[in-house]
Amino acid sequence: MDGPWLRRLPWALLAGALCLACARSPLPAPPRPVLASVDIIAVGHGDSILVTSAAGKHLLIDGGEAEAAPAILAVLRARSACPLDLILLTHPHSDHVGGLSRVAEACGARQYMDSGYHHESRIYAHLLEILERRGIPLLQAEAGRQIDLGAGAVLTLLGPPRPFLEDGPEGANASSVVSRLSVGKASVLFAGDANAPEEAWLLGRGFSLRSTVLKVGHHGSRTSSTAPFLAAVAPRLAVISNWPDAPKHPHPETLERLRAANAQVLETGREGTIHLELDAETVTWATANHPQHQEVRLP
Numbered sequence: 001m002d003g004p005w006l007r008r009l010p011w012a013l014l015a016g017a018l019c020l021a022c023a024r025s026p027l028p029a030p031p032r033p034v035l036a037s038v039d040i041i042a043v044g045h046g047d048s049i050l051v052t053s054a055a056g057k058h059l060l061i062d063g064g065e066a067e068a069a070p071a072i073l074a075v076l077r078a079r080s081a082c083p084l085d086l087i088l089l090t091h092p093h094s095d096h097v098g099g100l101s102r103v104a105e106a107c108g109a110r111q112y113m114d115s116g117y118h119h120e121s122r123i124y125a126h127l128l129e130i131l132e133r134r135g136i137p138l139l140q141a142e143a144g145r146q147i148d149l150g151a152g153a154v155l156t157l158l159g160p161p162r163p164f165l166e167d168g169p170e171g172a173n174a175s176s177v178v179s180r181l182s183v184g185k186a187s188v189l190f191a192g193d194a195n196a197p198e199e200a201w202l203l204g205r206g207f208s209l210r211s212t213v214l215k216v217g218h219h220g221s222r223t224s225s226t227a228p229f230l231a232a233v234a235p236r237l238a239v240i241s242n243w244p245d246a247p248k249h250p251h252p253e254t255l256e257r258l259r260a261a262n263a264q265v266l267e268t269g270r271e272g273t274i275h276l277e278l279d280a281e282t283v284t285w286a287t288a289n290h291p292q293h294q295e296v297r298l299p
């Protein structure tokens with residue numbers, strides 16, 4: 001098994017051998033085991049995120065545009081993630097649902113879940129056809145539902161709002177399945193493309209939003225990441241899924257609000273795929289362009 005939490009195992013064995021060789025010499029404490037990892041996959045325009053727990057559970061949040069499927073499948077295969085335990089679609093816009101049909105066919109999944117927001121599109125309808133053909137059960141996301149990923153990792157659904165907040169072009173975004181992964185003191189909030197009205201709804205629900213890492217809503221657009229929402233989340237690290245030279249993604253005003261909230265900002269458009277590792281105390285991150293792991297400062 002080549003799960004990321006085993007990356008530190010050789011160092012633990014080496015530390016043990018050194019300890020036998022010089023029993024009286026104090027050694028630094030061995031690294032804590034990684035309990036969950038998160039890959040924010042560089043898919044160009046869109047979102048696709050793989051969550052892997054030390055218990056061997058694999059959850060895919062969104063699937064980018066259709067052209068992103070090969071990049072997503074490469075990560076899934078590298079993590080031995082097929083078949084997925086769950087595909088979670090935050091909302092049915094093409095930059096989130098586009099690659100899922102091919103992923104569901106090539107990788108397989110035990111379950112599929114989405115917001116239930118009604119959306120007429122050929123891409124979304126095709127995904128539902130594939131799921132039915134493969135016998136993959138459809139579940140509807142409900143705020144408050146908890147998904148146990150094992151090894152102490154729990155994904156709590158915080159949305160979508162019920163009833164849905166908006167109809168029209170912004171309705172799907174405002175109905176995003178927002179979720180929060182927690183492992184001990186470490187946590188990651190996945191905001192989908194939630195906009196200001198959904199953020200206000202979340203603030204009014206009394207959920208625990210505070211998170212070590214925020215997957216920034218709607219690719220850093222100006223109409224997401226309001227100051228009150230960022231104050232509640234208080235992220236140390238803000239990850240934006242975008243694409244190189246994306247106009248207004250992130251928007252300068254969003255970047256300013258993130259900086260004012262003291263969040264370090266990483267963008268997939270600049271860094272490539274971003275990899276997080278969570279243990280009970282800390283989060284570390286590395287990227288395709290900066291592979292050396294760095295620790296997120298916890299308050």
Ligand SMILES: [Zn+2]
Pocket residue numbers: 046047093095096193218219
């Ligand atoms: Zn999007």
